[in-house]
Amino acid sequence: MDLEKLQEDFIRVFGEGGETSCYFAPGRVNLIGEHTDYNGGHVFPCALTIGAWAVVRPREDRRLCLFSGNFPDQPKREIELDGLTYRKEDDWCNYPKGVLWAFQEAGYRPDHGLDILYQGNLPSSAGLSSSACIEVLTGKILLDQFGWEMDGVRLALLAQKAENRFNGVNCGIMDQFAIAMGKKDHAIFLDTADLSYSYVPISLEGMRLVIACSNKKRGLADSKYNERREECERALMQIQKARDVKSLGELNTEEFEALADRIEDPVQRKRARHAVTENQRTIQAVSALGRNDLELFGRLMNESHISLRDDYEVTGIELDTLVETAWKQPGVLGSRMTGAGFGGCTVSLVREECVETFIREVGKAYLEKIGYAADFYSVSIGDGPQKLS
Numbered sequence: 001m002d003l004e005k006l007q008e009d010f011i012r013v014f015g016e017g018g019e020t021s022c023y024f025a026p027g028r029v030n031l032i033g034e035h036t037d038y039n040g041g042h043v044f045p046c047a048l049t050i051g052a053w054a055v056v057r058p059r060e061d062r063r064l065c066l067f068s069g070n071f072p073d074q075p076k077r078e079i080e081l082d083g084l085t086y087r088k089e090d091d092w093c094n095y096p097k098g099v100l101w102a103f104q105e106a107g108y109r110p111d112h113g114l115d116i117l118y119q120g121n122l123p124s125s126a127g128l129s130s131s132a133c134i135e136v137l138t139g140k141i142l143l144d145q146f147g148w149e150m151d152g153v154r155l156a157l158l159a160q161k162a163e164n165r166f167n168g169v170n171c172g173i174m175d176q177f178a179i180a181m182g183k184k185d186h187a188i189f190l191d192t193a194d195l196s197y198s199y200v201p202i203s204l205e206g207m208r209l210v211i212a213c214s215n216k217k218r219g220l221a222d223s224k225y226n227e228r229r230e231e232c233e234r235a236l237m238q239i240q241k242a243r244d245v246k247s248l249g250e251l252n253t254e255e256f257e258a259l260a261d262r263i264e265d266p267v268q269r270k271r272a273r274h275a276v277t278e279n280q281r282t283i284q285a286v287s288a289l290g291r292n293d294l295e296l297f298g299r300l301m302n303e304s305h306i307s308l309r310d311d312y313e314v315t316g317i318e319l320d321t322l323v324e325t326a327w328k329q330p331g332v333l334g335s336r337m338t339g340a341g342f343g344g345c346t347v348s349l350v351r352e353e354c355v356e357t358f359i360r361e362v363g364k365a366y367l368e369k370i371g372y373a374a375d376f377y378s379v380s381i382g383d384g385p386q387k388l389s
């Protein structure tokens, strides 16, 4: 990102005067462990070196003035620090507003306003968590500007609260955690049951992580997401009549199969089966990585996709086309959808020398079948939120 240009943009939008500061927060990609984070299971995401930047300057009044270089046609928005409420017309600004609201609820009260210009380079609606990125970035800005102390886990929890309670999206903790706690060249093995975690080094010698963005518009994603959550909750309630468990994540596959017929509705049974098997795959995948068994890691990625396609039903023709074409390419160890699904993107582990052919062939097959192009990004694993000098 060209920070000098960002500063110039800032002055064009907000005018001259006063000292500014710059901040960055990453996007994230989840390597395996999908739709497990609200089922008390494990996830294995990492932060990226792409994300969003912000230029910030204190104001003397009690207003938050927000502008995004990604929506240059929208005017800058002026928001009073007090009495924050969700307003549809505030569009993307509801994310920073939500974070400020969550901070205030937790007793952190700013005594003056801020001018903030945001600029991101995550592909839009790609499922790389641009909303969690803006939330964590805003949290980082508040902490630094007002001299408040908080660890990354608490920052992630407040950002999640902003998403759940202010923006009405019932997401789990994965995205905000992956971003707030990101570490260069490491993925985070997180147990969402108790938020215990460890960093696992990812040395992709001779390999690349390739993200393919389906460019599918994600119309009903939020309502479908909440529907899946509910289906899992219903399934769990029926299992709890036979066994004392707090979440589906507490069961291994055999234990689940022994109880599966307690779940009356076959759809709910399938959803729960995904949550359980995906959690087991994630644990296995991390131990495979520990033994440097990338082949097995890749196979588990593929199985994850199949389970998301058949049991969880969150893939759709676009993601299936990307993944199923990827599986046929030389040098592909594994490929799966990543994030919530219903559009968004896929992540593939590809041998370096095969990346070019991969992008060409998968791109061609996608365009032929779907009628519009996919975008491809070879990504690197980066650090969490930072103040830049």
Ligand code: GLA
Pocket (backbone or CB within 6 Å): 033, 034, 035, 036, 037, 038, 171, 172, 173, 174, 175, 339, 340, 341
């Ligand atoms: C979205 C949510 C996460 C997680 C994933 C699916 O990204 O924000 O909390 O549930 O979907 O794994």
